Amino acid sequence: DLYNFRLIGPDTKVYGIIGKPVGHSKSPLLFNAAFKSVGLDAVYVHYLVDDVEKFFNTYSSIDWSGCSCTIPHKEAALKCMDDIDPIAKKIGAINNIVRRPDGKLIAFNTDYIGAISAIEDGLRGLNGTIPSAGSPLAGKLFVVLGAGGAGKSLAYGAAQKGARVVVANRTFERAKELADKVGGQAMTLAEVENFHPEEGMVLANTTSVGMKPKIDLTPISKEALKHYCVVFDAIYTPKDTRLLREARETGAVVVYGTEMLIRQGFEQYKNFTGLPAPEDLFRQLMEKHA
Ligand code: ATR
Numbered sequence: 001d002l003y004n005f006r007l008i009g010p011d012t013k014v015y016g017i018i019g020k021p022v023g024h025s026k027s028p029l030l031f032n033a034a035f036k037s038v039g040l041d042a043v044y045v046h047y048l049v050d051d052v053e054k055f056f057n058t059y060s061s062i063d064w065s066g067c068s069c070t071i072p073h074k075e076a077a078l079k080c081m082d083d084i085d086p087i088a089k090k091i092g093a094i095n096n097i098v099r100r101p102d103g104k105l106i107a108f109n110t111d112y113i114g115a116i117s118a119i120e121d122g123l124r125g126l127n128g129t130i131p132s133a134g135s136p137l138a139g140k141l142f143v144v145l146g147a148g149g150a151g152k153s154l155a156y157g158a159a160q161k162g163a164r165v166v167v168a169n170r171t172f173e174r175a176k177e178l179a180d181k182v183g184g185q186a187m188t189l190a191e192v193e194n195f196h197p198e199e200g201m202v203l204a205n206t207t208s209v210g211m212k213p214k215i216d217l218t219p220i221s222k223e224a225l226k227h228y229c230v231v232f233d234a235i236y237t238p239k240d241t242r243l244l245r246e247a248r249e250t251g252a253v254v255v256y257g258t259e260m261l262i263r264q265g266f267e268q269y270k271n272f273t274g275l276p277a278p279e280d281l282f283r284q285l286m287e288k289h290a
């Protein structure tokens with residue numbers, strides 16, 4: 001019962017996910033269950049959208065409340081927004097759009113927030129459970145593997161938290177371009193193998209190396225992993241990549257890509273409703289429908 005069928009009336013808030021393809025998205029399942037759990041008069045549907053500009057123009061005079069935005073519209077939707085979160089603007093991609101009562105569209109990128117908060121919790125776990133006032137990423141050496149869309153999210157997100165960012169990419173020019181933008185250092189994937197100016201660094205893989213079906217691959221050697229205390233992999237198919245397995249074996253705390261996925265959803269729910277997300281319910285449903 002995807003929509004938790006109930007009466008939809010004139011005051012029902014309407015949300016959805018725009019994308020192409022979009023039918024596989026679990027977001028309607030998660031959001032509808034979440035709305036129901038707290039008795040919100042709201043519904044969340046799939047929108048198969050080809051042309052984002054046309055979508056926002058068509059819907060500009062209709063009373064809807066917001067949407068999530070997925071492939072291939074995360075960049076193209078930017079130009080239809082009235083206001084964009086500054087970091088999302090720098091990253092150049094949005095995935096969460098809130099339509100204010102006055103019709104203005106406000107956009108966020110919750111992907112970077114999801115990833116960074118999961119990594120911060122990984123670091124906090126390492127240092128005991130006492131929450132520190134600032135970000136545990138402040139001052140940390142943070143190595144991002146990859147310089148594509150996900151690489152940008154992690155690099156900007158970490159820089160915003162005060163980390164010292166290193167971008168390592170197969171193609172050096174792309175690493176350099178991103179590193180310059182975040183005030184960080186650039187290198188190739190080969191160079192990162194011998195890069196250990198200090199111990200206890202943080203690693204975030206955003207390359208596709210190790211993704212299903214090539215699950216026997218890893219973007220960095222196990223030997224090099226010894227210098228990292230927290231290792232995050234943006235890949236979530238499989239959940240447990242070779243990189244994370246080897247990181248565990250070297251004693252690092254590992255942060256799963258699925259954690260980024262679920263936490264970005266919490267952020268979207270917060271932006272849509274102004275309420276904290278029912279985190280346990282989200283987690284249970286994600287597991288049940290994985
Ligand atoms: P996404 O939006 O998911 O980040 P992307 O923009 O296509 O995807 O970026 C893919 C990243 O994976 C890039 O950093 C890419 O490196 P290049 O810039 O050199 O292309 C990296 N990548 C993909 N396949 C790779 C491989 N076989 N070895 C190393 N890096 C790889």
